[in-house]
Amino acid sequence: MKLDDWCVERPSDRCTRHLNAEACKADKACYGLPYRGESLVACQFDERGFGLNCPTVGCTSTPPRRTQ
Incomplete structure (x- = not known):
């Protein structure tokens, strides 16, 4: 809900172990x-779904959906 919140989408997802955007981005298997x-x-x-001008609020192993 807030810009600085960090979401854990699915506790079973290995990428949710990352506690911030920098750690998530460093893991090439995560988005x-x-x-x-x-x-x-x-x-x-x-x-990979990382915000360029907005915050990244969580880490997941699911690739972002492509929009056209």
Whole structure:
């Protein structure tokens, strides 16, 4: 709900052991969970789901969905 919250999507997911975006990003098997709350600007994300101008709020082994 808040910009600095850290979500644990599924406790059985090995990537949820990472406690911050930096540790998650360092693990090439993991992807970022994007912030989905309100923002003054449109959020942009890299190919692994890490926010470029919005926070990453969790870590998962599930790749982000591609939008076209």
